[in-house]
Amino acid sequence: MSDDIAAPSAFEVPEGYTPLDWRRGFGRQIGPLYRRVVGNAYRMGFRVEDHHTNGMTNAHGGMLMSFADMAWGHIVSVETSSYWVTVRLTLDFLSSAHLGEWVEGGSEVLSTADDLYVVRGRIWAGERTLIAGTGVFKPIQRRDPRPGEKAYAASDARP
């Protein structure tokens, strides 16, 4: 994107959110995306920009789904410090997000039976739920813990 440099000053990010540093691939292409730690949980967020919109200048359904995939599946990273793949997603589209709105998402674990993470997720903007649904994710390979993940806190050399 040729306008990367100008982007950060184009809007304000709500307090507590820090940018995710995806520097290549699809994560960068649809960014910028942000994350905020909330107690033992987290939320992800993004501001609806022109490159996220459909013909009605609302966030495109594909963008909201991509965001849901990341925001709901991220809990597997937090819980297991693993790479993971998406097995199944069911998404109900309840409302739309307009250009300029701040969109947030998160999930909670319903089951980890058979090493599949089944989560209940929600995407929202202010008081409006945009998408509600269920995700099934499968951890495929352990990796080194990263900041914000449970194993990172445990392995950290804090005093």
Place this chain on the structure above:
Amino acid sequence: MSDDIAAPSAFEVPEGYTPLDWRRGFGRQIGPLYRRVVGNAYRMGFRVEDHHTNGMTNAHGGMLMSFADMAWGHIVSVETSSYWVTVRLTLDFLSSAHLGEWVEGGSEVLSTADDLYVVRGRIWAGERTLIAGTGVFKPIQRRDPRPGEKAYAASDARP
């Protein structure tokens, strides 16, 4: 995207496919996407490029979902020449697509009861099914017919 001009020569597009001319918004951001008319039906396609990939250099789940939304819902445009919204999607992820692969998708209508289009859809690469699922789409506003849509052929001033 600053490399728009170079993109068309970077890979070959299978015969019969023509580019979709989305010039702004999310459709442009995740493109280029292509369409091919097959008898009374159509297919959509794209080549997996670096900006579509995840950390394993496969097509990101979000990209495949966004493509599924467009490739499956497009049947509502063809049938009704309407703007439409996505109501529900259920997607089973069966296989992954590698960088450089050509990915295709399409759907068939199962029901149009209550003015909701329920479709069964598939996304594939060669012989491999990548995603199978169901989509529910709602036409929201009629517009002028476009080439490739049923009403366009009917309204066309052919001899």
